[in-house]
Amino acid sequence: MDQSSAAPQADANGASLAKSLVILYASQTGNAEFIARHINTEAVERGYSSNVFVCDDYGKVDFSLPSIVVIVASTTGDGDPPDNSTKFWRFIRREKPDKTPLAGKRYAVLGLGDTNYSQFANASKRFDKQLQNLGAVCFHRGFADDATGLEAVVDPWIAKLWDLLPDLLELSDKVRAAKFKAASKSAISSLRGTVNGKSTAADETTKQPPAAEVPSTTATKPVITTSDSVSTVKVTSETLWSPAPLELDLSVLSSLHTLSNVTKLPVTSLKISATGVRHPPRSLWDLCGVPSGAPPVSDPFSFSPARPYPAVVTARRTLTKTSAISRVIELTLSIATLGWKYRPGDAVGALAPNPTPLVDGLLAKLGLDGDGEISVEGEAAAGLSVGSLLPPLMTWRELFTWGPDLLAAPKKGLLRVLAESCSDPGEKREALFLCSKEGASSYRALPALQPTLLDLLCRFPSAQPEPFRLLGQLPHLVPRFYSVASFHPNGTEVKIAFGVVEYELRGSKRKGLATGFLEEATNGQGAESAIVIPVFPRPSNSFVAPDPSVPVLMVSAGTGITPFISFVEERTLVPEKSRGTGWLVYGCRWREVDDLYADTRQRSLAGGVLTRTDVVYSRETQEGSGSIVKYVQHLLRREGMDVWKFVVGGGTVCICGDLHTMAKEVHAALVDIALQYATEGELKGGMDGQPELIDASPNASRNGSIAGQQVAGSEGEAGSGPVGDIKVGGTSPEAKKALVEQFWKDLTVKGRYLKDIWL
Ligand SMILES: Cc1cc2nc3c(=O)[nH]c(=O)nc-3n(C[C@H](O)[C@H](O)[C@H](O)COP(=O)(O)OP(=O)(O)OC[C@H]3O[C@@H](n4cnc5c(N)ncnc54)[C@H](O)[C@@H]3O)c2cc1C
Ligand SMILES: Cc1cc2nc3c(=O)[nH]c(=O)nc-3n(C[C@H](O)[C@H](O)[C@H](O)COP(=O)(O)O)c2cc1C
The missing domain is CATH 3.40.50.360 (Flavodoxin domain)
Structure with missing residues (x-):
C-alpha cells in the first residue's frame, strides 16, 4: 500500500x-x-x-x-x-x-x-x-x-x-x-470468538476425510549424512517415538454450556503448493547448499543454524561405564578449515533433525506424500522463514525433518487449528476447551505431558488440519549447544561431551533430539565415509574463562564439568608462576561409573594446574546420623569458610550445570555462606581492596575425593539448617539477605561470579 x-x-x-x-x-x-x-x-x-x-x-x-x-x-x-x-x-x-x-x-x-x-x-x-x-x-x-x-x-x-x-x-x-x-x-x-458449542464459525467446518493410519515404527532412511553419502540410522526399538496416549483433564467440560475467550483462528501467510515432482530426501548439505567437504572459510561466523559447518568426527569415546544411568559421549571434531579460535567457555551449536519415526508417523497421519515436492512461499512462523536452511523447493519429508519443532509445547494457536479441522463435534469441543478461558488450567498442564505433534493428532483423531495452517503454528527446530571441552590456541579441533537423553513416556521410548541424533550419527556402524555433523560456532557472551592468572573455583556436576576441562587445558599452557590457583568442585553418582574426566583431574592436580579438587559421589553416600554431603552444594556449605576466603581473596567463582538439579542449590549455598561468614565491610565492597589471594594448595585443606562424608554436629541435610554466625550487624535478617544477594549480583557484574546454566 x-x-x-x-x-x-x-x-x-x-x-x-x-x-x-x-x-x-x-x-x-x-x-x-x-x-x-x-x-x-x-x-x-x-x-x-x-x-x-x-x-x-x-x-x-x-x-x-x-x-x-x-x-x-x-x-x-x-x-x-x-x-x-x-x-x-x-x-x-x-x-x-x-x-x-x-x-x-x-x-x-x-x-x-x-x-x-x-x-x-x-x-x-x-x-x-x-x-x-x-x-x-x-x-x-x-x-x-x-x-x-x-x-x-x-x-x-x-x-x-x-x-x-x-x-x-x-x-x-x-x-x-x-x-x-x-x-x-x-x-x-x-x-477471540465466543463459542457456545452450537453455532460458531469453528463449528461450521466441513467434514474431513478420515485420517490415515499411523504406521508402526520401522527402520527408516533418515537424512543424517556422512560426507558423501546418506547413511542409515538403526531404529532399534519398536516403540521409539510411537504416539504416547494423552490424558487430558476435561472433567469440567461436561458442565459448561459456553466457552469464553476462545483463541481466534490464527492467520498465516504461508502458501504451500505441490510441484508434481517426486524425489527421495536429500542430504542436509544439499538442502542448505554447503559443500560437505569442509572448505576453507574466511569468516567462521558465516556459519549459523541456517548454514552449518560440516565438522568431521575424528574420534569418539564413551566417558561412562556401561552400567551408567546415562551414557556420556565425547566427540572430537575437526574444525581445521573453520578458522575459529574458540575460547574456554564458548560452545558449539549442533543441528539435529526431527526423529525419523516421528516424521513418518506425521506424514502418514496427515496423508502427505513424503517424497512429493512442494513450493513454500510466504513468511511463516514455522522454520520456513527467511534465513532457514530449507530451500524454497523441498519435499514434505525434508520439510518435516528440518523445519518445524515437532516436540514444542503446543501453543493455543495450534490447538485452535486442530479444533477447526476436527470433523467430530465432541473432539472439536474438547480442543476448543483447551483454547478457552475455562480450559486454562488444562491447557497449562499440557507441557508437562510433553506431547509431540503426533500425540496431539492422535488425541484428536478426526482432526485433519491443512498443513499450511499447522506449520504456521509450529516454532522452528532449534539447535542445541555443547560447551567446548578442550582448548587449542589455534583451534584445529574441538571436543564436546554430551549425556544421552533417553527415557520412556507413557509406553513410548524417547530420546533427546540432539543427543539421540549425535549418538546414532557417530556410532560408526554402516558409515563408509567420514562422519560429518552440522555445527556452528557459538562464542559465549558472559561465561568466559577468567584470565589464567586469576584464582578460579569451578563448581559442576555431571556433564557440567565440560567447560572446566577447557579452562584447565588453557591454564596448562601457562607458566606456573603466572597461574592462579584452581579449585574444582565436582559431583557425580559413582566413582567407578560416571566420574567424568577423572584422568584429566588427577593429572592436573599432580601437575599443579589444579590446586584443590573436591569430588562428591551422590550414590556412595552412607546414610546415618548427622548431615550428608551428597551433592556439590552440600560440599560447598561444609567448606564454607574456605569458599568465603577464596571469594574475598579475589577469586572468580564459576558454576556450570543444570538449572533445576544443581545451579539453584549452589547459588543458595553461596548466599548462605556469605550470610554466615561475611563481615558487613566485605559485603559492602571491602573486597574491592587489595585481593588477599588464598591458598588453595593441596595442603591447605581437605583434598581429593569425598564419598558421602558426614558433617558432625549439624542437623538435617547439610546446609538446610539454620544459618550460623551472621557477622553483618545491626540489620534485619531480610536486609542482610538483600545485601548478600546484591553482593553476588555485583560480583556477577564484575565478572567474578559466572554461571553457565542449562535447562
Ligand atoms: C550454553 C550451553 C552449553 C551446553 N553444554 C552442554 C554440554 O557440554 N554437555 C551436555 O550434555 N549438555 C549441554 N547443554 C545442554 C544441551 O544443549 C541440551 O539441552 C541437552 O543435550 C539435551 O538436548 P537433547 O536435544 O538431546 O534433548 P531434548 O530433545 O531437548 O530433550 C530434553 C528434554 O527431554 C525431557 N526429558 C529428559 N529426561 C526425561 C525423563 N527422564 N522423563 C521425562 N522427560 C525427560 C525433558 O523435557 C527435557 O527438557 C548445554 C546447553 C547450553 C545452553
Ligand atoms: C539456557 C537458557 C538460559 C536462560 N536464561 C534466562 C535468564 O537468565 N533469565 C530469564 O528470565 N530467562 C532465562 N531463560 C528463559 C528464556 O528466556 C525463556 O524460556 C524464553 O521463553 C525463551 O524464549 P526464546 O525461545 O525466544 O529464546 C533461559 C532459557 C535457557 C534455555
Whole structure:
C-alpha cells in the first residue's frame, strides 16, 4: 500500500500518527521470534503497514521514519541478550540521546523470561532501559514467565497492543480501517470468538476425510549424512517415538454450556503448493547448499543454524561405564578449515533433525506424500522463514525433518487449528476447551505431558488440519549447544561431551533430539565415509574463562564439568608462576561409573594446574546420623569458610550445570555462606581492596575425593539448617539477605561470579 498518497491520519489531539510498525525480535530458541511473527501477521491483517526483523538486522530499519517499534525479546545465559541481538544491544548503547533517531520514538516491549533464573527477563529490561535513556517513550510493557506459562501475559499484552495502536498508528488499508476501527471498540473480544458449542464459525467446518493410519515404527532412511553419502540410522526399538496416549483433564467440560475467550483462528501467510515432482530426501548439505567437504572459510561466523559447518568426527569415546544411568559421549571434531579460535567457555551449536519415526508417523497421519515436492512461499512462523536452511523447493519429508519443532509445547494457536479441522463435534469441543478461558488450567498442564505433534493428532483423531495452517503454528527446530571441552590456541579441533537423553513416556521410548541424533550419527556402524555433523560456532557472551592468572573455583556436576576441562587445558599452557590457583568442585553418582574426566583431574592436580579438587559421589553416600554431603552444594556449605576466603581473596567463582538439579542449590549455598561468614565491610565492597589471594594448595585443606562424608554436629541435610554466625550487624535478617544477594549480583557484574546454566 502506498502510504505517501494517503492523507496523514491524526490521533484525538490532532497529532499525526506513525505510518508503520517495526517489530524487532531477540530470540534464542524461537519463542520470541514466533510471537513477533504472529504479531506482524496479525498487524498486516488489521490493516497496518508492518514488518518484522531480527534485532541484529536493525540496519535494515530506517528509524528516522515515523514508526512505532515493538520489541519482543527473550533472555538467555545468565540474564544475557539472545545471540541474535548482541549487535543491536551494542548499537543502542553506542547511540547518543541528542543524535539518535530513536529519541522520542514510541515503542512497546514484551519480555520473555523464566523466574527460575535470578535475572528475570533481564535482556528485555536492559533494552527497555537503554531505549528510555535515549529518549524513546514506552507505551506498553509486559514480561512473560516461562515458568508459569508465557501465554498468561503474552495474550493479554497482544490484545492490549491492538487496543492502543489505533491512537498511535495510521492504517494503511482503508477497507480494513473501517472494519478494525469498529472492532477495536470491543478490544479483546475482537481477537477471540465466543463459542457456545452450537453455532460458531469453528463449528461450521466441513467434514474431513478420515485420517490415515499411523504406521508402526520401522527402520527408516533418515537424512543424517556422512560426507558423501546418506547413511542409515538403526531404529532399534519398536516403540521409539510411537504416539504416547494423552490424558487430558476435561472433567469440567461436561458442565459448561459456553466457552469464553476462545483463541481466534490464527492467520498465516504461508502458501504451500505441490510441484508434481517426486524425489527421495536429500542430504542436509544439499538442502542448505554447503559443500560437505569442509572448505576453507574466511569468516567462521558465516556459519549459523541456517548454514552449518560440516565438522568431521575424528574420534569418539564413551566417558561412562556401561552400567551408567546415562551414557556420556565425547566427540572430537575437526574444525581445521573453520578458522575459529574458540575460547574456554564458548560452545558449539549442533543441528539435529526431527526423529525419523516421528516424521513418518506425521506424514502418514496427515496423508502427505513424503517424497512429493512442494513450493513454500510466504513468511511463516514455522522454520520456513527467511534465513532457514530449507530451500524454497523441498519435499514434505525434508520439510518435516528440518523445519518445524515437532516436540514444542503446543501453543493455543495450534490447538485452535486442530479444533477447526476436527470433523467430530465432541473432539472439536474438547480442543476448543483447551483454547478457552475455562480450559486454562488444562491447557497449562499440557507441557508437562510433553506431547509431540503426533500425540496431539492422535488425541484428536478426526482432526485433519491443512498443513499450511499447522506449520504456521509450529516454532522452528532449534539447535542445541555443547560447551567446548578442550582448548587449542589455534583451534584445529574441538571436543564436546554430551549425556544421552533417553527415557520412556507413557509406553513410548524417547530420546533427546540432539543427543539421540549425535549418538546414532557417530556410532560408526554402516558409515563408509567420514562422519560429518552440522555445527556452528557459538562464542559465549558472559561465561568466559577468567584470565589464567586469576584464582578460579569451578563448581559442576555431571556433564557440567565440560567447560572446566577447557579452562584447565588453557591454564596448562601457562607458566606456573603466572597461574592462579584452581579449585574444582565436582559431583557425580559413582566413582567407578560416571566420574567424568577423572584422568584429566588427577593429572592436573599432580601437575599443579589444579590446586584443590573436591569430588562428591551422590550414590556412595552412607546414610546415618548427622548431615550428608551428597551433592556439590552440600560440599560447598561444609567448606564454607574456605569458599568465603577464596571469594574475598579475589577469586572468580564459576558454576556450570543444570538449572533445576544443581545451579539453584549452589547459588543458595553461596548466599548462605556469605550470610554466615561475611563481615558487613566485605559485603559492602571491602573486597574491592587489595585481593588477599588464598591458598588453595593441596595442603591447605581437605583434598581429593569425598564419598558421602558426614558433617558432625549439624542437623538435617547439610546446609538446610539454620544459618550460623551472621557477622553483618545491626540489620534485619531480610536486609542482610538483600545485601548478600546484591553482593553476588555485583560480583556477577564484575565478572567474578559466572554461571553457565542449562535447562
Ligand atoms: C550454553 C550451553 C552449553 C551446553 N553444554 C552442554 C554440554 O557440554 N554437555 C551436555 O550434555 N549438555 C549441554 N547443554 C545442554 C544441551 O544443549 C541440551 O539441552 C541437552 O543435550 C539435551 O538436548 P537433547 O536435544 O538431546 O534433548 P531434548 O530433545 O531437548 O530433550 C530434553 C528434554 O527431554 C525431557 N526429558 C529428559 N529426561 C526425561 C525423563 N527422564 N522423563 C521425562 N522427560 C525427560 C525433558 O523435557 C527435557 O527438557 C548445554 C546447553 C547450553 C545452553
Ligand atoms: C539456557 C537458557 C538460559 C536462560 N536464561 C534466562 C535468564 O537468565 N533469565 C530469564 O528470565 N530467562 C532465562 N531463560 C528463559 C528464556 O528466556 C525463556 O524460556 C524464553 O521463553 C525463551 O524464549 P526464546 O525461545 O525466544 O529464546 C533461559 C532459557 C535457557 C534455555
